[in-house]
Amino acid sequence: MKAFLKSKEMSVAVIILLLCIILAFISPVFLTADNLLDVVKGNAVLGILAIGMTLVIITGGIDVSVAAVTSAVCVVLGKTMMFLPDSPLTIVLIFVIAPLFGVLLGSINGILVAKIQIPAIVVTLGMMSIINGLVLYITNGQYLNSSNFPTVFLKFSNFSVFGISIIIWLFIITAALTWYILKYTLIGREVMAIGGNKESAVRVGINYSKVQIFVFSYMGFLAGIAAIAQTSYTKAVDPNGMLGLELMVIAAVVLGGANIMGGRGTIFGTILGVLLLGIIQNGLILAKIDTFWQKVFTGAIILIAVSYDHIQYKRSQKQLSKIEVEA
Template identity: 60%
Template sequence: MTKLFQKKEFGIGLIVILLALILSIVNPVFFTAENILDVLKANSVLGILAVGMTLIIITGGIDVSVAAVTAAVTVVIGKMAVAMHASSWSILAIFIVAPLVGACFGFVNGILISKTKIPPIVTSLGTMSILSGVTLYVTNGEYMNSSMLPASFIHFSNLKIAGVSILIIIFVLTVLITWFIMKYLSIGRSILSFGGNPVSAMRVGINLTKVQIFVYTYMGFLAGIAAIVQTAYTKGVDPNGFVGFELTVIAAVVLGGANILGGSGSMLGSFLGVLLLGIMQNGLILAKINTFWQEIIVGAIILLAVSYDMIKRKREERSLAKVEVEG
């Protein structure tokens, strides 16, 4: 029981519950099943991207190009939808092509970071700028509406299983599959070892290049899935729809307990981080507070969470140094 209380996820889960209770008192509409499902559905894209970002942050990296990659893949989906408007194979084609295109973008990031040793933030800033420019050039910044999407895709976006939107199910499956990878596959253990101590990981035979290429490629793969979910949710393609969204993704992961310097993070924590951000956003809407406050809150959350991690790490280092001196 003591170990449970000490876990970061326990504290985050407690905050989620308390915030939900407060909002349900302020507005009883909040705690209805319909509203809770709406919160999950609206934050499915954020959740899918946060899952991939968790793996990158565990390795001590960062990827600020995720929003640009997702936007670029939504444009690919839109172009495919126009080309295959009357085809019954359009859904299958989109589900194959979108993740593969995203994975290719992620693979480029992974190769650049692992082979050239360019810092991840510099590499991803460069790819973000290139992708954003190409996306706007190709689309001329124009929005594609639902009339351009195949009827089969619109039907898919409205699909529910046992009353739960297919978009929520995709999000939850992404969390569960990634949790399985991290817990039971060798690549998952390698990712945790990399983040904990890269030098020690290399000494025990872990291929650090392989780990970095995998996490960035997997991030791109999930960005492709997120692009499908986003297109289905909005029933359109907006090339400008993800501007600044990478900060929200990072905030959700850090808020979920991942250490921005690497070495720690979990699927449950990131899921709770996404849920907490979603609840705060929904609460602002129900309380009729200007949604621009959300950006201020996200920025404050990043600063507070990172500051907390830095203070905690310094205390642990001082404590360890004291023990070594006494020994």
């Protein structure tokens, strides 16, 4: 309990609480149930992608192609739905097609990183450029709107359980599934072991390549789920709608306590990071801050968070070195 109270997650939770109190004074609308649900719903796609990015960052990698992969899956979904029947089977097919296509793209990243040993940042930057170019070529930069989608999908998009949107439920289920994988499965323990100490993990028999392919493929899988949530939320496909989202995804994970150098990260922390970014953005809108200043403010928070995390990491490494010398 003491460790949790001193953790970075607890610090983020306190910041969120203080922000909520301040924003409640600025705008009485902020603490209403509808507004809070809108904050979560509006950031569900960010949250789903951040959950996947947590695993990648824990292993010491990074994936800047997540937004591009999600956009590609959105385009595939939009094009596919033009030919799908207006029946419940369509929803089933969507939940098969989108994750599978995401896994395909994610596994390419994983294979290049694990087998050819190209740095993750280089691989995913290249994939981001390739995918964005292909998406613009296929769509000519044009929207695919809801007039092309089956009615059953539009009904699904508006579906709620206990008054909570299906989009929020996708986020909740994704978080619960990933938490379970990290805590109770062999591959989850291997992800944590690789992040903690790659050399030691390989020495005890953990297959480094398998873990790398898994985390990038799982990132692709969640990009597929995020694409369903995004298409459901906007009821359209915008080829340029997710440009730059990868930075927010990485920021949410780091704000939630993950170490950008690898070895540390939790699903709960990532959820808090997503909520913090969502609340800040919502608060700036309610405070009627100009859109440009919203971007400046959010960017500054991201920079400060990553810088602080890196400084703390360097301090911990120096302290560890000092202990080893004294021993």
